[in-house]
Amino acid sequence: MNSLRARFSTNETLAGWTFALPALIGIAVFLILPIAFTFWISFTDWNGLSPPEQAEYVGMQNYRDLLTDPGVQRIDFATGIRNNLYYVLGVVPAQTTIAFALAVIVNQKFLRGRGFFRTAYYFPSITSSIAISIVFLFLFQRSGVINRLISVLLPGDVRLNWLDNADGIIHNILGWVGVDSAPAALADNDFMGLSLWQWLSGPSVTLFSIMILVTWTTIGTMMLIFLAGLQNIPPDVEEAGVVDGTSALQRFWYITVPLMKSPLFFVLTIGLISTWQVFDQIFVISSGGPQKTTLTPAFLVYREGFRNFSMGRATAIAFLLFLLIIVLTIIQRRIIKPERA
Amino acid sequence: MQIRTPQRRRARIAALAGSIALLAAACGGSDFDDGDDAADDGAEPTGEAPAEGVELTLMGWSSSPAEDDALNAIISSYNEQSENTVQFNPVPEYDTALQAALAGGTPPDVIYIDSNRLPDLVEAGALAPAEGNVEDDGDFYESLRNTFTYDGTFWCPPKDFSTLALVYNVDMFEEAGLEPPTTWEDLAAAAEALTDGDRVGLAIAPEYPRWGVFMFQAGGAVTNEDVTEMAIDSDANREALGYLEELYANGYAATPTDLDAGWAGEAFGQQRAAMTIEGNWIVGAMNNDFPDVNWAVAELPAGPAGQGTFVFTVCYGVPSASQNPEAAWDLVNYLVSPDSLIEFTGQFPVMPGRESLAGDWTDAHPELGPFLSGADYARPFQFVPGFQAVVDTLNDGIQGIAAGNRDVDEVIRQVDEAGQAELGG
Numbered sequence: 001m002n003s004l005r006a007r008f009s010t011n012e013t014l015a016g017w018t019f020a021l022p023a024l025i026g027i028a029v030f031l032i033l034p035i036a037f038t039f040w041i042s043f044t045d046w047n048g049l050s051p052p053e054q055a056e057y058v059g060m061q062n063y064r065d066l067l068t069d070p071g072v073q074r075i076d077f078a079t080g081i082r083n084n085l086y087y088v089l090g091v092v093p094a095q096t097t098i099a100f101a102l103a104v105i106v107n108q109k110f111l112r113g114r115g116f117f118r119t120a121y122y123f124p125s126i127t128s129s130i131a132i133s134i135v136f137l138f139l140f141q142r143s144g145v146i147n148r149l150i151s152v153l154l155p156g157d158v159r160l161n162w163l164d165n166a167d168g169i170i171h172n173i174l175g176w177v178g179v180d181s182a183p184a185a186l187a188d189n190d191f192m193g194l195s196l197w198q199w200l201s202g203p204s205v206t207l208f209s210i211m212i213l214v215t216w217t218t219i220g221t222m223m224l225i226f227l228a229g230l231q232n233i234p235p236d237v238e239e240a241g242v243v244d245g246t247s248a249l250q251r252f253w254y255i256t257v258p259l260m261k262s263p264l265f266f267v268l269t270i271g272l273i274s275t276w277q278v279f280d281q282i283f284v285i286s287s288g289g290p291q292k293t294t295l296t297p298a299f300l301v302y303r304e305g306f307r308n309f310s311m312g313r314a315t316a317i318a319f320l321l322f323l324l325i326i327v328l329t330i331i332q333r334r335i336i337k338p339e340r341a
Numbered sequence: 342m343q344i345r346t347p348q349r350r351r352a353r354i355a356a357l358a359g360s361i362a363l364l365a366a367a368c369g370g371s372d373f374d375d376g377d378d379a380a381d382d383g384a385e386p387t388g389e390a391p392a393e394g395v396e397l398t399l400m401g402w403s404s405s406p407a408e409d410d411a412l413n414a415i416i417s418s419y420n421e422q423s424e425n426t427v428q429f430n431p432v433p434e435y436d437t438a439l440q441a442a443l444a445g446g447t448p449p450d451v452i453y454i455d456s457n458r459l460p461d462l463v464e465a466g467a468l469a470p471a472e473g474n475v476e477d478d479g480d481f482y483e484s485l486r487n488t489f490t491y492d493g494t495f496w497c498p499p500k501d502f503s504t505l506a507l508v509y510n511v512d513m514f515e516e517a518g519l520e521p522p523t524t525w526e527d528l529a530a531a532a533e534a535l536t537d538g539d540r541v542g543l544a545i546a547p548e549y550p551r552w553g554v555f556m557f558q559a560g561g562a563v564t565n566e567d568v569t570e571m572a573i574d575s576d577a578n579r580e581a582l583g584y585l586e587e588l589y590a591n592g593y594a595a596t597p598t599d600l601d602a603g604w605a606g607e608a609f610g611q612q613r614a615a616m617t618i619e620g621n622w623i624v625g626a627m628n629n630d631f632p633d634v635n636w637a638v639a640e641l642p643a644g645p646a647g648q649g650t651f652v653f654t655v656c657y658g659v660p661s662a663s664q665n666p667e668a669a670w671d672l673v674n675y676l677v678s679p680d681s682l683i684e685f686t687g688q689f690p691v692m693p694g695r696e697s698l699a700g701d702w703t704d705a706h707p708e709l710g711p712f713l714s715g716a717d718y719a720r721p722f723q724f725v726p727g728f729q730a731v732v733d734t735l736n737d738g739i740q741g742i743a744a745g746n747r748d749v750d751e752v753i754r755q756v757d758e759a760g761q762a763e764l765g766g
Contacts, residue, residue, distance in 0.1 A: 047726070049443045049465035072730045072759035141601045164598035166744060290740045291747070292733070306437050308729035309461045 041315045048311035062316035078192035084296045086203040090211045092271040099222030107230045125220035133284035136213045162209045166291035168201025204293030229263030265336045297321045394424035395668040401453035403431035411688045415681045425668045448660040450669040456488045461726045463491045469661045470494045474670040480695045488721040497656035498677045499694030503621035504715030505650045511635040513615040521639035528642045532593035535615035543594040544605040544614030547743035555581040558644025568725045571760040582749045589743045624690035640711045652719035734759040
């Protein structure tokens with residue numbers, strides 16, 4: 001008996017490994033090895049041109065260039081983080097709340113043309129981001145539709161150059177209330193090579209335009225996820241609320257929102273990850289300009305790796321970005337605490 | 342995709358045409374003219390089948406269908422007369438594709454190299470030197486030879502080159518009773534006189550590859566000639582940047598986006614600017630997109646220190662890891678032979694790198710002479726590996742000066758700091 005069981009279990013182990021092998025090979029080749037290779041590259045000075053085994057080990061130098069050693073690399077990295085931070089702070093809440101609101105609206109049973117609205121809102125999400133970016137280039141031109149629309153609605157002829165304007169929005173707002181140059185306390189103190197005044201610039205007008213674009217294109221997908229979540233809420237819960245004499249607003253806040261915690265966490269997480277990786281729109285519209293105000297870590301990876309031939313530094317940026325996303329996701333998880341299914 | 346497909350198809354048709362031509366040549370040899378055939382095949386006694394031939398790949402990019410046609414015609418005639426066969430492979434996102442091809446260890450046999458990419462490739466040991474492999478290399482313009490010489494070695498012969506010149510709207514100049522400007526003072530005066538309502542005098546993109554010419558004309562530069570020390574902190578550069586700052590501040594000069602254009606040539610073609618500073622590539626754009634505009638070219642106005650312009654050039658390089666170096670150099674020599682260069686640049690408004698062909702080119706393009714004159718004093722857009730972040734910092738500053746929110750001294754200080762760190766470290 002014992003020997004039989006032993007033999008049986010060996011066979012089981014073998015069979016288990018055999019069945020798992022194709023998947024394991026796939027994961028190793030396409031996931032683990034590339035990540036390990038990239039991690040190793042980030043400690044070398046590989047230029048991306050010669051065979052990688054010729055690269056020299058430089059220790060933490062790439063990371064030091066980005067984080068501690070004063071210089072243009074650190075300034076660019078800090079600028080990228082600053083730009084992307086404003087981008088995330090703008091896009092994630094906007095896309096989440098708008099998508100949630102839209103999902104609630106198109107989930108109404110009595111809404112006419114529900115199918116049309118669902119399709120219309122989802123449409124931008126399935127269109128190529130490059131194509132949409134090019135359309136936005138025209139919309140936001142000086143003589144484009146956006147400026148004409150504003151000129152019609154507001155007095156005066158607005159000829160704002162949306163996609164080539166480096167003025168920070170917070171700086172602009174401060175300018176309206178009379179603060180148009182940096183107070184000494186902000187100008188003289190710096191963090192990672194950028195003065196506090198520069199950190200507080202807000203997104204530039206160009207980055208802000210890109211934020212509008214991205215919000216508009218992503219709400220469709222987010223709406224779809226929320227819609228699926230809303231349809232999972234059993235109608236009797238809502239009916240029980242009605243029987244208990246609650247108002248529609250109370251039902252929304254005390255029934256719908258708590259039951260939507262899982263989709264909300266999901267949407268926020270994808271939102272956070274994708275906004276920290278923004279690249280396509282910036283590549284097409286502004287290439288990091290004007291005046292580095294649309295530089296993001298993901299774009300820096302491209303610039304360093306493929307234009308500056310510093311693959312080592314590019315991979316170091318990629319790993320720092322990865323760390324940043326992990327940390328932020330963990331923090332977000334602590335705050336929202338999704339229900340375990 | 343829309344851009345790529347017709348080119349691919351064209352390349353395929355050209356390849357097909359090439360192979361038909363080969364077939365015809367082989368038939369022709371056996372049927373009619375034996376003497377000629379023997380001469381074509383050189384020492385090869387059997388002659389008929391290209392048995393010893395190697396298949397070569399030429400990897401590059403495509404800047405226009407017209408250029409593809411001209412190049413494919415030359416490649417077809419190479420395929421006809423050689424036992425090797427060449428395939429031209431234009432790729433989008435060339436730098437990335439080249440990087441992957443080189444790092445993979447089996448690169449194409451011949452590659453395009455932009456002059457500003459050369460230092461990176463040489464430092465990476467990716468190239469085989471051209472010295473001794475290129476026929477009559479003394480004939481290339483000295484400025485081009487210097488551009489493609491790095492660390493004392495000549496690496497690759499120029500495919501063609503372009504320089505920046507002043508492109509102006511003839512009708513607007515006649516209307517204002519002006520002559521093309523030859524000095525900075527004239528240029529500023531002309532820009533002022535031609536600025537009118539929605540139209541500006543001068544459209545220039547706010548970036549170093551345009552603004553740099555003013556630094557040269559003032560006697561300045563970003564670094565010293567060997568790119569070992571920063572030279573940005575000079576009165577000449579201050580003067581050049583200050584001159585442009587004033588033009589923009591007064592509204593006599595504008596950026597392309599301010600004029601609702603993707604690049605300065607488009608703004609000029611749409612007649613929103615009376616002048617622009619662009620290179621040979623503007624010729625094709627004007628002929629295709631704006632055939633009704635009456636325009637002409639003049640040399641760039643001289644600054645306090647004389648004339649200055651940029652040369653933009655691409656060469657044919659052979660990777661050090663090429664499997665067929667001899668055949669590759671044979672192809673390169675064919676491509677930069679006087680006949681091929683005349684054929685290529687005759688149809689296409691870029692300039693041949695051989696000084697002896699200057700006359701032929703001016704005959705073919707009499708109205709474009711000022712571009713060629715620039716070759717005598719042009720400088721390349723070329724630094725050292727790792728300098729991209731410094732160039733970006735300079736571009737960042739230039740954009741700020743053009744937008745009027747950055748001070749010239751501040752920009753110079755920031756570029757200097759960025760450059761000191763790169764060159765010193």
